[in-house]
Amino acid sequence: VARIFGPSSGGAPVAIDKDAIKQFFEQRAKKAEVVGQLSAVIYQDKNPALAVERDRAEKALLVDKIIPRRGLRILDLGCGNGRWAGELLKSGCIYHGVDGSAGLIAQARAKYAGEKNASFDVVCAERISADVVGAGFERILVFGLLVYLNDEDVVRLAANLSDIAAEHCRLLLREPMGIAERLTITDHFSTDMDQFYSAIYRTEAEILDMLAPLLDRGFRSVGSGDLFDNASLNNRVETRQRWMILERWG
Ligand SMILES: C[S@@+](CC[C@H](N)C(=O)[O-])C[C@H]1O[C@@H](n2cnc3c(N)ncnc32)[C@H](O)[C@@H]1O
Helix, strand or coil: CEEEECCCECCECCCCCHHHHHHHHHHHHHHHHHHCHHHHHHCCCCCHHHHHHHHHHHHHHHHHHHCCCCCCEEEEECCCCCCCHHHHHCCCCEEEEEECCHHHHHHHHHHCCCCCCEEEEECCHHHCCHHHHCCCEEEEEEECCHHHCCHHHHHHHHHHHHHHEEEEEEEEEEEEEECCCCEEEEEEEECCCCEEEEEEECCHHHHHHHCHHHHHCCCEEEEEEECCCCHHHCCCCCEEEEEEEEEECC
């Protein structure tokens, strides 16, 4: 197990193992049969009520910030098993979700099979570009994805977002973030999930820095804040679930 505080160790940022992350999420997809689809992506295998509470609190806060409406084109990057799809389809949005896990995407496709306004695709974050996922999206959601990407992949993704976005676009992020400093966890064995876990909890300032190319393309920071009023819904004392919005008016 390694817990590394700060941006780097010996000068270079500590990377997480992409293959291990991929395997982790394919295992989560399989585990959905036992722990349910919600815990597959929110975790808390031994406390499913907490997963339900987090899902509810997140949606209660963020749906108003998404401002869903009929015909709105939404791209959900790292959509998992489509946890957000139902909420947005309800308001008549046109929802496209992409995720690197074939297992989670299969679940999303099965769940929304009859839904003409929903589509899902297996796409790794490294490949996300307008050519692969399309363009003209009026909302782009990035919920709990960046924490599993290495710095170079976040930077590459940020550089491509502007082309994927409609002229008027709201980009919403929801990520667990390091509060005082960045925290990298590698090969931590989670007794809650019985799985090895790795993640990079960046600070909000670091994430904003990585999204800087978007500022050159007309996006402005609209706001950010804590996701949960009730601090006990967060996992660790060093990290906190935060939301962040950037918007371009076109
Ligand atoms: C914590 S889950 C969140 C899922 C969904 N956004 C939600 O909020 O319910 C993180 C998701 O990121 C996906 N992911 C992790 N690394 C990825 C990568 N390199 N490319 C694409 N997806 C990735 C996982 O497969 C997983 O579905």
